[in-house]
Amino acid sequence: MTIDQNVAARLRGRSLTWRVGAATTAAIGIVLTAWAISVDVVKANNNGFFGDAATYYLLGHSLADDRDFQFQREDLVRVWAEYPGGPEGVFLKRGADTHLYYAKSFIYPLCASPFVWLFGTNGFLVFNALLMTASFACAYAFLAARSHPVAAQVFAFAFCFVSVAPAYLIQIAPDFFNFAIVLIAFFFWCYKEVNPPVDETTPLSWRTRWMLGPRSDVVAAVLLGVAMFSKPTQIMLIAPLAASALLRGQWARAGKIVVAFVLAAGLLFGLNVAVTGEWNYQSGDRKTFYSVVPRTATGETRDGFPFQDPQHTFDSTGLGDRSGGGLLTDVLLTRDALLRVFPRNLWYFTFGRHTGFAIYFFPGALAVLLFLWATRDRAIWQWMTFLAGVGSAVALLLYMPYTYSGGGGPVGNRYFLGSYGIFLFLVPPLQTAIAGLFATAISALFVAPIIVNPFYAVTHPQDHSKSGLFRWLPIELTMVNDLPINVAPTRIRQPLGQTDFTPAMLAYFIDDNAYNREGNSFWIRGESSADILLRAPIQQESELLGIAQTRSLHIATLTATFETGPKASRVAVSTGAERRIIDMAPSSKQTVELAMPRGMPYKYDPRFPTNYVYAISIGSSTGFVPMFESGVADNRYLGVMVTLVPTYGDLP
Numbered sequence: 001m002t003i004d005q006n007v008a009a010r011l012r013g014r015s016l017t018w019r020v021g022a023a024t025t026a027a028i029g030i031v032l033t034a035w036a037i038s039v040d041v042v043k044a045n046n047n048g049f050f051g052d053a054a055t056y057y058l059l060g061h062s063l064a065d066d067r068d069f070q071f072q073r074e075d076l077v078r079v080w081a082e083y084p085g086g087p088e089g090v091f092l093k094r095g096a097d098t099h100l101y102y103a104k105s106f107i108y109p110l111c112a113s114p115f116v117w118l119f120g121t122n123g124f125l126v127f128n129a130l131l132m133t134a135s136f137a138c139a140y141a142f143l144a145a146r147s148h149p150v151a152a153q154v155f156a157f158a159f160c161f162v163s164v165a166p167a168y169l170i171q172i173a174p175d176f177f178n179f180a181i182v183l184i185a186f187f188f189w190c191y192k193e194v195n196p197p198v199d200e201t202t203p204l205s206w207r208t209r210w211m212l213g214p215r216s217d218v219v220a221a222v223l224l225g226v227a228m229f230s231k232p233t234q235i236m237l238i239a240p241l242a243a244s245a246l247l248r249g250q251w252a253r254a255g256k257i258v259v260a261f262v263l264a265a266g267l268l269f270g271l272n273v274a275v276t277g278e279w280n281y282q283s284g285d286r287k288t289f290y291s292v293v294p295r296t297a298t299g300e301t302r303d304g305f306p307f308q309d310p311q312h313t314f315d316s317t318g319l320g321d322r323s324g325g326g327l328l329t330d331v332l333l334t335r336d337a338l339l340r341v342f343p344r345n346l347w348y349f350t351f352g353r354h355t356g357f358a359i360y361f362f363p364g365a366l367a368v369l370l371f372l373w374a375t376r377d378r379a380i381w382q383w384m385t386f387l388a389g390v391g392s393a394v395a396l397l398l399y400m401p402y403t404y405s406g407g408g409g410p411v412g413n414r415y416f417l418g419s420y421g422i423f424l425f426l427v428p429p430l431q432t433a434i435a436g437l438f439a440t441a442i443s444a445l446f447v448a449p450i451i452v453n454p455f456y457a458v459t460h461p462q463d464h465s466k467s468g469l470f471r472w473l474p475i476e477l478t479m480v481n482d483l484p485i486n487v488a489p490t491r492i493r494q495p496l497g498q499t500d501f502t503p504a505m506l507a508y509f510i511d512d513n514a515y516n517r518e519g520n521s522f523w524i525r526g527e528s529s530a531d532i533l534l535r536a537p538i539q540q541e542s543e544l545l546g547i548a549q550t551r552s553l554h555i556a557t558l559t560a561t562f563e564t565g566p567k568a569s570r571v572a573v574s575t576g577a578e579r580r581i582i583d584m585a586p587s588s589k590q591t592v593e594l595a596m597p598r599g600m601p602y603k604y605d606p607r608f609p610t611n612y613v614y615a616i617s618i619g620s621s622t623g624f625v626p627m628f629e630s631g632v633a634d635n636r637y638l639g640v641m642v643t644l645v646p647t648y649g650d651l652p
Contacts, residue, residue, distance in 0.1 A: 020149045021140045029133035036125035042082055044170075044455040049079070051408045052104065053172045054087035059102040060109035060124060060172070064116040069275045071100040073307035082121060086291055090305065092314070094285040096277020100306060100314060103286045105230045106275075107268060108174035124172045131180035132169055136160045138187035139424050145195035147430040154436030155363070159424050162443045164360040164412035166451045167458055174230050175406075175414045181230070182237060183421025185223035186385070188216045189241050190425045193381050214253055217241060221257045225264025227418065233399070234418050236391055240384035247380055287318035336601035336610060337401050341478050344600065345397045345404065349413070353465050353473035354484055355405040357393070360412030362443035364423035370435060371426035378428075385425050392419040402478055402604045409484040411450060411461045445469055461487060466511040471531075475510060477600035477613045480533055485510055496520060496534075497645040505555065505646050508533040514618075515636060526623010526639040529572065534558075534614045536599060536648070552610045556649030558594045560618075563641040566629050570621040571640050576614065584640070618642055 049057055058075050062068060065078070071092050079087050093103040109116075115123030139159055143152035168176040192212045220241060228235045238261045245254035269279050278284050289305045302319055304312040350357050358365040368389075371382060396404045396415060406414035430436070449464040450457040457464060461484035464470070476483065486492050491509045494517045498504035507517070514530035515523045524530050536553045562571050564584045571582040577597040584590055599612025620639025627635045 017144045017149050017152075020153070021137065021144060024140065024153055025133060025137040028136055029130070032129035032132055033126060036129040037119060037122055039122065039125065041121050041125060045083075045459070049083065049085075049087040049089075049172075051089050051173075052091070054079075054089050055091045055102055055104045056109050056174065057121070057124075057172050058087065058090065059104065059106060060112050060116050061121075062102075063106075063109055063113040064123070069101055069106060071102060071306070076305055076307055087305075088290050090289045091282075092287055092289060092306070092318070093276070093278075093281075093283075094314060095275070101276045101281075103282055105174065105281055106272070107226060107230050108177045111177070121172075125170060128169045128176050131177060132160060132165075135180045135183050135421070138184050142187055142191055142194065142425060143427060143430065145191065147427075148432065151430035151433045151436060154433040155427065155430060155439065156424075156436075158436050158439040158443065159363040159367075161451065162440045162447065163363055163420070164447055164450060165417065165420070167411045167454045168414065168417060170454045171458060175417050178227055178231050178234065178418035179421050181223050181227045182234065182418055183424065185220040185227065185237075186422050186425050188220040188223070190381065190385075192216060193379065214256075217245075217253065217257050218260045221260035222264040225261045225266075226268065228261075228265050229268040231415075231418055233396065233415070234392070236395065237388055237419065237422065239391075240381065240388045240422075244381045244384045287314065287320050289318040336603070340601055341401045342397060345401060345476075345478055348474060348476040348478065349393060349397060349404065351473055352476045353470050354476055355413040355479075356473065357413070357416065359446050359470075359473065361416075361420050361423075362446070363439040364420050366435065366439045366442075367423045367426045370428055374428035382426055385422050389419055389422050392416070402602060403482045405476075405479060405482065407482045409461050409482060409487045411457055411464075411484070462510075471511075475531060475533065475615055477533065477615060478602060480508060480535060480602055480611075480613050481604055483508070483510075490516055493535075496522075499645065502646065502648070503537045503539060503553070505537060505644075506535040507644075508535070514642075515638075521641055521643040523636070523641050524618050524620045524639040526620055526637040528623075528639065529617055529619030531615065531617050534616060534644075534646075535602070536612045536614075536646070538609050538611065539648075550609050552612060553648040554599055554612050555596045555614055555646045557647045558596055558616070559591060559645040559647065560594055561589065561591045561643040561645075563589045563643075565624045565626070565638055565640075567622045567624050569640055572617075572619040572621075574617045576616070 058071065058079065059069070061078055062070065062072075062075050066072070066074065071090075091103040092100050095101045112124050112127040115127045117123065119126050136156055139156035140152050143156055147155075165176065165179060168179070188211070195212065221238065224234070224238050224241075227237065238257070241257045242254045245251075245257060272281050273279055276284075290303065291305075292303055302317050304317045306312060306314045306317060308317075348355060351359065353359075368386070371378060371386060393416065400415070404413070404415060427435075446469065465484065485508060492506075494507045494509070495504035496507045496517070497520065507522075509516075509522075510531040510533060513525045513528035514532060515525065534555065536555050539551050539553050558575060560573060562582065562584060564586060566586050568586050569584050571580075571584060573580050573582070573592075573594065575594050575596050578595040580592060580594065582590055582592065596614060599614050601610050602613050603610040618640075623637045623639045625635060625637055626632045
């Protein structure tokens with residue numbers, strides 16, 4: 001075959017690949033867009049707004065309908081017109097001109113606002129659907145440049161749709177926006193690396209020639225600047241682009257990349273200055289507003305929203321900045337954080353029950369494994385991408401050791417979703433669909449309940465992890481107050497073990513295998529094993545010069561009392577330091593003393609001392625239903641009743 005024939009064959013193959021990809025992308029786009037337009041998003045979110053979604057909803061509608069960034073009375077009215085439950089967790093700040101503004105990045109609602117103007121609240125989903133379509137198109141195009149088209153299709157589909165990403169597709173929040181923008185940016189940078197021009201004389205369209213030239217780097221840098229403005233922790237994602245150019249001696253190219261990145265981010269921050277008078281959209285006089293909030297230390301309440309009525313103002317309502325001071329020195333740069341929390345977080349980040357990268361982002365984890373295995377196909381730009389992904393994870397764990405998943409009980413790790421897309425570009429050439437099918441099969445074992453009903457998953461983020469393979473995975477003790485179970489108030493911070501001489505510890509019931517607390521006791525469900533977290537309290541010992549002196553307590557031992565019903569039972573209890581099997585007769589009681597491990601340090605807020613957290617499991621081999629045994633109106637399936645009393649002491 002001559003050179004001209006080879007070129008022609010490659011062009012025909014490329015044309016076929018593009019036709020296959022275009023048809024698949026069009027089908028996905030049509031289905032997603034039709035779904036986004038037709039779904040009843042109000043009924044699907046029947047619990048109303050919570051977390052960041054309330055702020056982005058208000059800002060998106062304000063930009064679409066009022067053409068401004070300000071929080072005003074009509075913004076608040078607009079919510080109740082659609083959602084009778086109203087918003088919860090609205091972030092506002094007072095600008096330099098004394099007007100109220102939304103204390104979140106405006107780039108996502110600004111980009112979504114044209115679609116919100118056209119389709120109302122569904123416009124957010126339409127915008128997200130288009131972002132997912134574009135993400136799939138870029139994923140397929142990159143993979144198909146050096147893989148079989150079918151293999152590229154299957155893996156691209158698994159990467160985009162069989163992960164936790166669809167759970168964020170349906171949310172009014174920038175997390176999915178960050179994922180899509182970063183993936184598209186890296187596509188513009190990486191595509192030319194796997195699909196160089198045939199030669200200088202080969203007839204190429206201006207679009208193709210532009211994609212294969214250095215100008216695509218500028219577009220990638222601009223998009224990453226946008227992503228950084230949306231989530232400043234993503235700043236290091238520009239490093240692979242600049243570093244790869246520098247390693248090749250392309251100084252001018254590296255300079256253009258950095259300049260484009262800085263200009264894009266700088267213009268957006270500059271716009272924030274022009275609107276609010278401040279560079280940082282989360283700094284300054286900032287508050288969070290709820291319809292109902294706990295009483296303050298003085299007994300007053302801070303319920304409601306500014307402009308709700310004349311009595312509700314920015315000053316009279318809302319919770320101020322609760323972060324305190326000295327974050328780096330008092331929380332991050334401590335012996336506990338660096339020597340105990342960080343190593344454990346590496347394990348949790350990878351395999352954690354609620355946040356694990358290999359669990360919720362398995363196609364990305366498989367891409368890493370394929371990259372490390374394919375020694376002959378690893379290029380310097382891929383190594384830079386790999387290091388950026390690892391660096392993003394390490395930076396997240398160091399800077400946010402007690403809330404690295406995003407806080408508020410998210411599904412998976414929403415803070416790392418923005419970096420997930422870059423792992424696609426580690427995938428080596430694929431000649432069969434085996435890798436994509438494997439990624440789909442394994443990932444579906446964990447995320448299937450999430451992607452089948454994402455609206456339910458995001459409003460009940462704890463449910464999917466209560467059974468199945470998740471029970472084999474470790475619970476993230478370092479994030480006890482940000483685990484998904486925290487959306488269920490009756491299951492968290494339940495006092496146990498208080499006596500006249502012993503302060504109560506706080507219990508977190510991670511699954512449904514323990515019933516609600518009854519006084520100082522609780523029942524384990526029959527034929528089940530329950531996972532429970534115990535949080536040791538802080539004890540105030542004295543007061544010196546008006547300053548309270550406190551001490552962090554440690555659970556040295558745990559006195560456990562078990563009571564059976566009308567059936568004999570084998571009770572299995574594990575504390576991490578000891579495991580016991582106790583055979584119990586019907587209607588009997590036994591008390592045992594259990595050794596406890598060294599607790600996991602937890603210090604979310606620099607204003608408070610360190611707490612120590614422990615994980616235990618208790619199981620019962622049999623069960624009974626009181627309604628059938630004694631005629632009482634209790635249809636629960638009970639196993640064994642448990643009473644726990646701690647003994648506090650020094651660290652083991």
